[in-house]
Amino acid sequence: MFDWNRSCSYDEQQKRRFHTTARSWLKKLAAELALPPGSYIVRSNKAGVAISGEVTLHHDGVYIQFGQFGLSSGHGILIRTCKGRKDYIGGPNHFVALTMLDDIPALAAAVRAITGVGRDAALSADRRAA
Template sequence: MFQWDKSCSYDEQHERRFLTTARSRLRRLAAELNLPPGSYDLRSNKAGVAVSGEVTLHHDCVYIQVSQFGLSSGHGILIRTCQGRNDYSGGPNHFVALAMLDDVCALAAAVRAITGLGPQDPAQSRAA
């Protein structure tokens, strides 16, 4: 498992792994949420040496961003609704733990609960 709670500050190798791993997990999250290809953007920002950078999944109705902004709080995944891929401020901010990236199904359930995106029951989405 990836060490989400290990700081990326001044550790270029760890920052690179953080961004690569977060991007991979958000790609799996998009699949778990049944987001059609082309309906979302997946962006990375390396940022500076003192921070982790961020990875963003931006769909037409949900904006999810992963970074180590709240490392001491354990939270690092921002989830909010939006109205299209040009909406960067969206609805209210909700935060969940970075460790949820290790359980993409649970993260998808949190996204659904916060945004109302897709069916609440994963069995329903697989049956469709």
């Protein structure tokens, strides 16, 4: 399991692992939400040496960004609605714990509860099998 709380500050190797792992997890989150291919992008901004930077999933209706900006509060995932992928302001900010990345189904449920975006992937698979 990845240690999301281990600082990326002045640690290029940790920052590289943070961004690589985060991008992978966000793609898993998109699959769990059953977001259609092409309806979102995953991008990362490594920023300067003193901070983690951020990794973002930007969908047509939701903006999810995480970094180590909320470690003191235990939060590190920003979730908000948006109106397309050119909307960088979006709706109200909601924060959840960075460690929710270790439980993608729970994170997907939080995204659905906050934004109404995404389908339960298990239900979608059951419907396709029926």
